[in-house]
Amino acid sequence: xxxxxxxxxxxxxxxxxxxxxxxxxxxxxxxxxxxxxxxxxxxxxxxxxxxxxxxxxxxxxxxxxxxxxxxxxxxxxxxxxxxxxxxxxxxxxxxxxxxxxxxxxxxxxxxxxxxxxxxxxxxxxxxxxxxxxxxxxxxxxxxxxxxxxxxxxxxxxxxxxxxxxxxxxxxxxxxxxxxxxxxxxxxxxxxxxxxxxxxxxxxxxxxxxxxxxxxxxxxxxxxxxxxxxxxxxxxxxxxxxxxxxxxxxxxxxxxxxxxxxxxxxxxxxxxxxxxxxxxxxxxxxxxxxxxxxxxxxxxxxxxxxxxxxxxxxxxxxxxxxxxxxxxxxxxxxxxxxxxxxxxxxxxxxxxxxxxxxxxxxxxxxxxxxxxxxxxxxxxxxxxxxxx
Numbered sequence: 001x002x003x004x005x006x007x008x009x010x011x012x013x014x015x016x017x018x019x020x021x022x023x024x025x026x027x028x029x030x031x032x033x034x035x036x037x038x039x040x041x042x043x044x045x046x047x048x049x050x051x052x053x054x055x056x057x058x059x060x061x062x063x064x065x066x067x068x069x070x071x072x073x074x075x076x077x078x079x080x081x082x083x084x085x086x087x088x089x090x091x092x093x094x095x096x097x098x099x100x101x102x103x104x105x106x107x108x109x110x111x112x113x114x115x116x117x118x119x120x121x122x123x124x125x126x127x128x129x130x131x132x133x134x135x136x137x138x139x140x141x142x143x144x145x146x147x148x149x150x151x152x153x154x155x156x157x158x159x160x161x162x163x164x165x166x167x168x169x170x171x172x173x174x175x176x177x178x179x180x181x182x183x184x185x186x187x188x189x190x191x192x193x194x195x196x197x198x199x200x201x202x203x204x205x206x207x208x209x210x211x212x213x214x215x216x217x218x219x220x221x222x223x224x225x226x227x228x229x230x231x232x233x234x235x236x237x238x239x240x241x242x243x244x245x246x247x248x249x250x251x252x253x254x255x256x257x258x259x260x261x262x263x264x265x266x267x268x269x270x271x272x273x274x275x276x277x278x279x280x281x282x283x284x285x286x287x288x289x290x291x292x293x294x295x296x297x298x299x300x301x302x303x304x305x306x307x308x309x310x311x312x313x314x315x316x317x318x319x320x321x322x323x324x325x326x327x328x329x330x331x332x333x334x335x336x337x338x339x340x341x342x343x344x345x346x347x348x349x350x351x352x353x354x355x356x357x358x359x360x361x362x363x364x365x366x367x368x369x370x371x372x373x374x375x376x377x378x379x380x381x382x383x384x385x386x387x
Contacts, residue, residue: 063194068145068321072282072302072304075137088137089140091344099319101144107146108149110150113159141171141174141176150200152207156206180207187199197227202235202236203258230272232268236280240283246365277296284353284360294370306342315339317338319345334353
């Protein structure tokens with residue numbers, strides 16, 4: 001047997017162990033973000049025998065990184081009803097791409113699937129929404145600067161599991177990390193020498209769930225033991241303008257459990273997460289500094305296709321960039337954007353979303369150590385007194 005044939009056999013044997021978060025490493029236009037490795041986290045674990053030596057504790061990361069985060073992203077839809085924006089969405093991110101690319105890592109929530117055909121799972125009706133973005137739309141996400149997208153949301157199963165797998169493969173093949181389902185729990189990526197661990201949680205049975213405390217704890221702790229920076233995103237909470245305030249306890253929407261988000265976010269930080277950001281209500285919510293780590297409870301919508309209502313708070317599209325020092329919050333900035341029909345996020349000189357998040361944070365978080373200035377700058381109380 002020739003050496004090349006042997007090599008193919010070995011690669012084929014290893015494929016089942018590669019997991020979901022192994023996108024192909026590609027050279028992008030953003031030379032700043034050198035991706036040296038991309039690793040996966042398979043679900044299998046190794047039993048530790050009594051004779052096994054304990055692993056050395058991972059050295060604490062002391063460096064500085066910047067993380068860009070956005071809420072729900074939908075770049076148009078081809079099914080069940082064709083609903084694509086002008087120019088196939090190529091103008092969606094023209095106002096924000098440089099900001100996303102300026103951060104060490106950029107993250108968001110993909111509110112729908114990437115596919116080119118499929119059968120809708122949901123029956124048609126006034127409260128039935130399904131979204132399939134064409135696979136070619138992934139280039140818009142690459143060019144915008146996204147490094148990771150969560151898929152733990154209520155639209156990832158709009159076209160059955162075959163579309164979930166299409167989404168995962170399309171993102172991986174184009175160098176974007178992905179996580180959020182039971183067979184795609186985490187993604188580990190090394191960017192500019194820093195190892196980032198990503199995970200995502202939703203509220204549906206086909207996603208990893210915010211309500212499953214044992215799984216949340218297991219995943220976050222595992223990432224903590226192997227990564228320099230751990231980033232958690234979640235999709236949860238009731239929906240609509242009336243749901244802008246962050247409640248205590250479990251939230252429900254049309255009778256469905258949408259999670260206890262304060263409890264979940266605190267559990268993530270307690271388990272080792274460095275930063276937690278959310279989305280799902282289609283409006284922005286409060287931000288909190290908890291034990292030195294930032295929690296953004298909802299970044300709302302960021303890119304919404306035509307046909308969906310955009311009015312007032314549902315049109316707000318914040319782009320949050322946060323600096324971490326040694327894994328803890330150092331400072332941040334809310335960059336205000338707003339959406340218009342058939343357009344993506346556009347710069348909002350009025351800063352409406354800054355005022356919104358500032359007000360909600362002051363009202364909903366008691367004794368908040370986070371200060372949000374009128375210009376959108378985020379500081380700790382202690383640092384704000386120095387300025």
